Amino acid sequence: MKIQRILPFLFIASYAFPLRAETQAEHYAALTAAARAANQKEEPVLPGKFQPTWESLTQYEFPDWFRDAKFGIWAHWGPQCEPEKGDWYARNMYSQLNKKGEPNGVYQYHVEHYGHPSEFGFKDVIPQWKAENWDPDKLVALYKKSGAKYFMALANHHDNFDTWDSKYQPWNSVNLGPKKDLIAGWAKAAKDQGIPFGLSVHAARAWGWNDVSKGIDKTGPKAGVPYDGNQTAEQGKGLWWEGLDPQTDLYAQNHGPKDKYSADYMRKFYNRTMDLVNRYHPDMLYFDDDITRGLPLYNDDPTIGLRIAAHFYNTNMATNGGKLTGLIAAKKLSDDRKKSLLFDIERGGAEDILLEPWQTDTCIGTWHYDRGVGERNGYKKPSEIIPMLADIVSKNGNLMLSVPVRADGTIDDHEVHFLNEMGAWLEVNGEAIYATRPWKIFGEGPVMEDAAVHLGTGEVIEKKVRPLGAEDIRFTRSKDGRTLYAIVCGLPKKDIVIKSLSATSTPIASIELLGYSGKIAWTQQSEGISISALTTWPNAYAIAFKITLK
Numbered sequence: 001m002k003i004q005r006i007l008p009f010l011f012i013a014s015y016a017f018p019l020r021a022e023t024q025a026e027h028y029a030a031l032t033a034a035a036r037a038a039n040q041k042e043e044p045v046l047p048g049k050f051q052p053t054w055e056s057l058t059q060y061e062f063p064d065w066f067r068d069a070k071f072g073i074w075a076h077w078g079p080q081c082e083p084e085k086g087d088w089y090a091r092n093m094y095s096q097l098n099k100k101g102e103p104n105g106v107y108q109y110h111v112e113h114y115g116h117p118s119e120f121g122f123k124d125v126i127p128q129w130k131a132e133n134w135d136p137d138k139l140v141a142l143y144k145k146s147g148a149k150y151f152m153a154l155a156n157h158h159d160n161f162d163t164w165d166s167k168y169q170p171w172n173s174v175n176l177g178p179k180k181d182l183i184a185g186w187a188k189a190a191k192d193q194g195i196p197f198g199l200s201v202h203a204a205r206a207w208g209w210n211d212v213s214k215g216i217d218k219t220g221p222k223a224g225v226p227y228d229g230n231q232t233a234e235q236g237k238g239l240w241w242e243g244l245d246p247q248t249d250l251y252a253q254n255h256g257p258k259d260k261y262s263a264d265y266m267r268k269f270y271n272r273t274m275d276l277v278n279r280y281h282p283d284m285l286y287f288d289d290d291i292t293r294g295l296p297l298y299n300d301d302p303t304i305g306l307r308i309a310a311h312f313y314n315t316n317m318a319t320n321g322g323k324l325t326g327l328i329a330a331k332k333l334s335d336d337r338k339k340s341l342l343f344d345i346e347r348g349g350a351e352d353i354l355l356e357p358w359q360t361d362t363c364i365g366t367w368h369y370d371r372g373v374g375e376r377n378g379y380k381k382p383s384e385i386i387p388m389l390a391d392i393v394s395k396n397g398n399l400m401l402s403v404p405v406r407a408d409g410t411i412d413d414h415e416v417h418f419l420n421e422m423g424a425w426l427e428v429n430g431e432a433i434y435a436t437r438p439w440k441i442f443g444e445g446p447v448m449e450d451a452a453v454h455l456g457t458g459e460v461i462e463k464k465v466r467p468l469g470a471e472d473i474r475f476t477r478s479k480d481g482r483t484l485y486a487i488v489c490g491l492p493k494k495d496i497v498i499k500s501l502s503a504t505s506t507p508i509a510s511i512e513l514l515g516y517s518g519k520i521a522w523t524q525q526s527e528g529i530s531i532s533a534l535t536t537w538p539n540a541y542a543i544a545f546k547i548t549l550k
Helices: 003-016 024-038 064-069 105-113 122-128 136-145 182-194 203-214 246-250 261-279 302-318 335-339 372-374 382-394 413-432
Strands: 071-075 150-156 195-202 284-287 327-330 342-346 346-352 356-365 396-402 460-461 472-476 481-489 496-498 508-513 522-525 528-531 543-550
Touching: 003 182, 064 150, 071 195, 122 246, 122 528, 136 150, 136 413, 150 182, 150 284, 182 195, 182 261, 195 261, 195 508, 203 261, 261 302, 284 302, 302 327, 342 346, 346 356, 356 382, 382 396, 382 413, 382 472, 413 481, 508 528
Parallel strands: 071 150, 071 396, 150 195, 195 284, 284 327, 327 342, 342 356, 356 396
Antiparallel strands: 346 460, 472 481, 481 543, 496 528, 508 543, 522 528
């Protein structure tokens, strides 16, 4: 038969008997199978200057952009923000009682709004999250206007859900929920705004963090009924998630309560993180791991974090013309590790000036958006954050500030106002913050004598520190050392005395007040400098004096 006769027949046959469309279940099953097949191998470490050893990582040097940036914004945003009920929703929704044995409000909310966790678990919350009003360009532009010099987005949390087109985790934001590659959108917005881009990775803790999904109610009509963390892939037949495996891939609960991390689990975390680096080339990688070595899964397999670190540094150099511009932030670092990684302190700070650059990460509210906090404007105010920023910078640190994002991808009016106020203050006083370095001491004032600050660990806990005020002064200096900045952490009602600047120790040529065009009256004696108070200060939160040294 000639080909001319065959083609019309094929056309008619395909029209009469169209190819069957792939069902949703088949699509999910294919995604699951592809992810597991890919995870049989490990992503390679890019050869280069750094090897996956601590000795090799000591070659690291902190980039100037980070030393100069001082202030960044973090969008800690994922499917746990969908209910808008605050932190750790994916865990707290499974706790019928709180630590005091009382009814847990998050659990009660979940039952009332979604159903019992045996029937509607966290996996079922994910498709409800649409991020329908998310505009990364608008948000990152606002963050930059607020004075942020870098931006970080959440790649995954302990809930184990990836917010990018992850080839190793089928539970991701392209396949489910928003149906968007959120990390790609954030990365492009940061690039368009010309600011460095960071990614935070928290999923290493899913192994134990999600164990509550296998629990039961202790009381009530559903007492003894297992939650959905016990459901196997086979039980999804006929349900929306058929083809997916929540127990293994999302909750990571296909193991006993005392089982150690499996090789598959650790390899999957490693591959997901390497995939993240290879796809988006972030300037910063942040690990939320509360262990002594700071790198993910270090106590079970120290090679995982070391290989990721070596690959990240080598990849960063390869994409930046041989110059290393990237950072890896980690917690609970010993002093020798602070030369290889960025020391990060969650919701805290440092007691004194640290030799190497470091970072505080904190939030104006709860990490995941809480509608109640937003409605009552229960956020930290600029009058709290600005003195905190001054304190951190005076000790050689940076502030990474999380501004909670709502389920739909927007921030509320109170948060917009907060960011605008931060931007207005930094526009006037940023000279005392950006591109500065610590002075010989970080400051003076009554908070320095506060016993709650000095914990003997080198760190301070945010909630235990008395708020800084007009009697607290923090110092920064220009890179060349010719200019000193004295940031007064409040609005003084009387003359300001700076005891650290005595005539015998620090000769001064002139003093200016940032944001004020008039002359400042001051005298310098052996007891220090006395600066006459103004009737009205040029801003509402804190003031910064520019002191030119002789």
